[in-house]
Amino acid sequence: MNRQLESVLQTLSPGVHQRNFQGFDLLLIRKAWGELVVSQQGAQVLYYRPENARPVIWLSDRLKAPPAPFRGGVPVCWPWFADPPVELADQPFHGIARTNPWDWSIEALDNAGARLCLAPIKSLWPGLEPRITVRVEEDVLEIEIETINRGDIAVELTGALHTYLAVSDVNAIELHGLEDCLYADKVKQYQEGRQQGTVRFTAAFDRIYHSRATVQVQDPGWQRQLQIAKSGSGSTVVWNPGELAESMPDVGAEQQPEFVCVEAAMTRYAPVQLQPGARHRLGTVISIVEQADTPADT
Numbered sequence: 660m661n662r663q664l665e666s667v668l669q670t671l672s673p674g675v676h677q678r679n680f681q682g683f684d685l686l687l688i689r690k691a692w693g694e695l696v697v698s699q700q701g702a703q704v705l706y707y708r709p710e711n712a713r714p715v716i717w718l719s720d721r722l723k724a725p726p727a728p729f730r731g732g733v734p735v736c737w738p739w740f741a742d743p744p745v746e747l748a749d750q751p752f753h754g755i756a757r758t759n760p761w762d763w764s765i766e767a768l769d770n771a772g773a774r775l776c777l778a779p780i781k782s783l784w785p786g787l788e789p790r791i792t793v794r795v796e797e798d799v800l801e802i803e804i805e806t807i808n809r810g811d812i813a814v815e816l817t818g819a820l821h822t823y824l825a826v827s828d829v830n831a832i833e834l835h836g837l838e839d840c841l842y843a844d845k846v847k848q849y850q851e852g853r854q855q856g857t858v859r860f861t862a863a864f865d866r867i868y869h870s871r872a873t874v875q876v877q878d879p880g881w882q883r884q885l886q887i888a889k890s891g892s893g894s895t896v897v898w899n900p901g902e903l904a905e906s907m908p909d910v911g912a913e914q915q916p917e918f919v920c921v922e923a924a925m926t927r928y929a930p931v932q933l934q935p936g937a938r939h940r941l942g943t944v945i946s947i948v949e950q951a952d953t954p955a956d957t
Contacts, residue, residue: 660825660917661718661731664706668694675765682725686763691770692797698732700725701757702777702791705732707800707945713881715800715945717825717918721909728757730909731918733802733943735791736819738784740926744815754818755783761791772796786810787933803890803942808933816931819896819924820943822887827880828916829899834858836874837895842866843928860919863901867926870895874921875948883950887921891941893929896922 664680668687676687684699696706708714718731728734737756739747751758760780767774777791788809794801802820826832835857843849845865854868857877871893876885889895897920900907904915923943925931931939 660714661720681722688773692772695795699760701735702761703729703732703734704793704802709798714825717823719909719914723909726758731823734821735804736821737789738787738816738818740817740819740924759783798947801944803940805938805940807938808935811935814933816933816939817925818941819922821920821922822943823918823920824876824885826878826919829860829919830916831880833877834874835877836872837868837870840868840870842868858897860899863903865898867928868895869928884948886946886948888944889923889942891939892923892925894924894926896924
């Protein structure tokens with residue numbers, strides 16, 4: 660978890676602030692419901708902590724310099740997920756949204772919650788118009804990206820809200836809600852399988868589940884359960900690098916146990932055919948549905 664960013668938040672008075680943090684322009688909000696940080700690069704939620712709770716969203720303490728993408732937060736993978744289409748082989752992994760600048764506007768803000776809207780400063784992709792909405796209230800974070808096809812031909816759309824959830828120890832948690840789901844295992848060259856029981860982590864884990872279901876993250880170390888609901892998504896991606904984290908400069912072995920990714924996704928197994936004039940909304944809703952009665956130290 661990025662302790663430097665947490666230290667910055669602790670120095671701020673309640674309200675809205677803008678800061679440059681390690682080369683990134685950030686919007687930081689502190690209110691009665693908790694703390695929220697959004698980056699101009701990528702329209703990315705970097706941090707969310709409800710009042711009297713531990714952080715829900717994880718961010719690496721080894722960020723690469725901009726315009727490199729963030730490791731952590733909720734990266735917006737758009738307008739494709741993972742490798743680009745074959746005809747766009749020179750384009751970046753996970754699309755272009757997460758490394759481009761976005762404008763933000765605060766549509767609502769009070770002690771009950773907040774709503775932010777974000778739009779790219781310049782057109783990102785011919786014919787496609789994305790808009791992101793971030794909503795927060797006590798113990799709930801909702802993120803949605805809407806894509807409108809302004810062009811005159813259909814577009815195959817994939818993408819993801821690549822959510823890094825903060826956990827006490829990935830080796831001790833369980834994921835519920837994916838039981839009996841079919842999946843493609845990326846660690847095993849996309850070998851197909853069926854989930855037997857709850858999801859547990861003992862090594863590198865990277866699966867695309869064919870599922871629209873809500874997932875619960877049971878975290879006994881922090882005595883809480885996170886619920887991850889979604890919409891507009893036919894795939895759920897679950898990822899933790901396991902032993903591979905040692906070769907990732909912005910993760911490393913010491914940070915690897917601190918997060919798990921549970922992603923609302925549109926993958927090659929369930930793409931969206933977006934017709935001219937049509938729109939699609941991909942959303943995720945993350946909430947704390949169970950936690951200890953005593954406020955936890957952050």
